[in-house]
Amino acid sequence: MTPRPSVHVTFLGGLGEIGRNCAAVEYEGRILLIDCGLMFPDADMLGVDLVLPDFTWLKENADRIEGCIVTHGHEDHHGALSFLLRDLSFPLIGSALSLALARNRIEEAGLLDRTEMIVVKDRERRTFGPFDCEFIPVTHSVPHGFSTAIHTPQGTIVHSGDWKLDLTPVDGRLTDLAAIGAIAEDEGIRLLLSDSTNADQHGHSRSETTVGKVLYDLFHAHEGRRIITTCFASHIHRVQQVADAAIAFDRVVATLGMSMRKNVRLAREMGLLTIPDSHLRDIEDVRDTDPGKVCVISTGSQGEPMSALAKMAAKESKFIDLDASDTVILSSHPIPGNEMNVSKVIDGLVRLGVQVVHSGIEDVHATGHAKADELKTLLSIAKPEWFIPVHGEFRHLTAHAGLARQMGVKKDKAIVCEDGDRVEISDKGVKKVGRVPASYLYVDGSGVGDIGHGVLRDRKVLAEEGVVVVILTVDSDSASMLLGPEIITRGWVHASEAEDMLDECRLLITDEVKRALSGGQKSDVEALGRIVRRVTGKFVSDRTRRRPMIVPVVLEA
Incomplete structure (x- = not known):
């Protein structure tokens, strides 16, 4: 064969x-x-x-x-x-x-x-x-x-x-x-x-239609309050069920967030989403509507820092000012890795007095x-x-x-x-x-593709340990140090509170650089930089048990 x-x-x-x-x-x-x-x-x-x-x-x-x-x-x-x-x-x-x-x-x-x-x-x-x-x-x-x-x-x-x-x-x-x-x-x-x-x-996973029943009950329990719901903008079925619950209680529906607005418009044009024109409002018009007759469907269910919901929680939204008369329903579950962002947004909402409903409280997600x-x-x-x-x-x-x-x-x-x-x-x-x-x-x-693991590793060090920059100027002809060393720190120690320690570090660097210059390393800037990094790094580690990024800057006059 x-x-x-x-x-x-x-x-x-x-x-x-x-x-x-x-x-x-x-x-x-x-x-x-x-x-x-x-x-x-x-x-x-x-x-x-x-x-x-x-x-x-x-x-x-x-x-x-x-x-x-x-x-x-x-x-x-x-x-x-x-x-x-x-x-x-x-x-x-x-x-x-x-x-x-x-x-x-x-x-x-x-x-x-x-x-x-x-x-x-x-x-x-x-x-x-x-x-x-x-x-x-x-x-x-x-x-x-x-x-x-x-x-x-x-x-x-x-x-x-x-x-x-x-x-x-x-x-x-x-x-x-x-x-x-x-x-x-x-x-x-x-x-x-x-x-x-x-x-x-x-x-087995739950049917999506079971979420609709929960949403209906929540809209009934929160009658008279403005309701803001969040879900993925692509979850057209969830948006439909939110809209159905809102319309059942004679609320108007407004979308908030660019992707939500685009997807709702697209799904309605394709016949995949049914929201009557009589119940759809522009987000800019709901300020003048009785809050108890409003449902806002928003992006931000994953706590994204610049999302519509995050801006509302931080009181930075130009459309919605949340207060104790509002209910927010997070009709989603955090994607692994997003738990902290979602938690922060929920905390911000609660600080405003908002009643928050999420998947840990009610079955608002499948x-x-x-x-x-x-x-x-x-x-x-x-x-x-x-x-x-x-x-x-x-x-x-x-x-x-x-x-x-x-x-x-x-x-x-x-x-x-x-x-x-x-x-x-x-x-x-x-x-x-x-x-x-x-x-x-x-x-x-x-x-x-402009960054790789090395860049991310450096960013992590900067974020966790800080940076120490040592600047000095040498004269290659006379084999002498003209200026410095000046030490600038960010995220390691606050300079004004650690002057004695920084003075001690300057003396150690000065001694080592002068010794190297007198030993014939007149114009080897790279070698001097390595010396500065080694001396500074050892001092920082010995004194504080920390490992900030050490950046030596050696200039030639």
């Missing part, structure tokens, strides 16, 4: 962290991307605005990229496209809503001419180059997401996208397990790649990701020969691989991969065959 051509899958992000989701399927010399998302920075990534996948391998193979499937409309799956399209050009494939949400950032970056938007529909089967793709509806916390089945010479690869089993979704669009089951029974699923976010949580029993259900229906968990931290991936083994996937056929891993699907099976660059690419201001 003639060997069938191999298929490769390369993981560029999303395996080992929440965010940066990006994978590439490759055969017949062509590459099809599945998502290209961003990640929001951890607390120790000082000054970083966004984190992207490493684009090195994609740039090296730019002429082979057939396109990118956008599985759904969340930025951790499409937000990096507005950076990748600066250097590459390829079409985007997805549902009308997913592409419309991805389009926002791309348009802001002025890169719409670098791509083409190819809209696909539920259960549609399309060919892109050599890739035979089938788009399977799944339920998630943003409408119109897809699982993708890619039919290849090595069998069918199914990528679940982000999904859950919600039997009563707001829009009635169910996760199509029947379609996945049909593929499994007909041709079989060679490899399943499945969302692992909640793999370590037992049971996850969009499948939990363990749902994941096992998919595995039982898909019956994959091979399994690789995707989308999650390493603990999630490991837990998901364990579930796959429970459901009959052979131990050696449930493979835990990480960012950068490259796997080959051949007649012999599935195996790792190397790695590609997959480090974090940092966005700091308008710069992409």
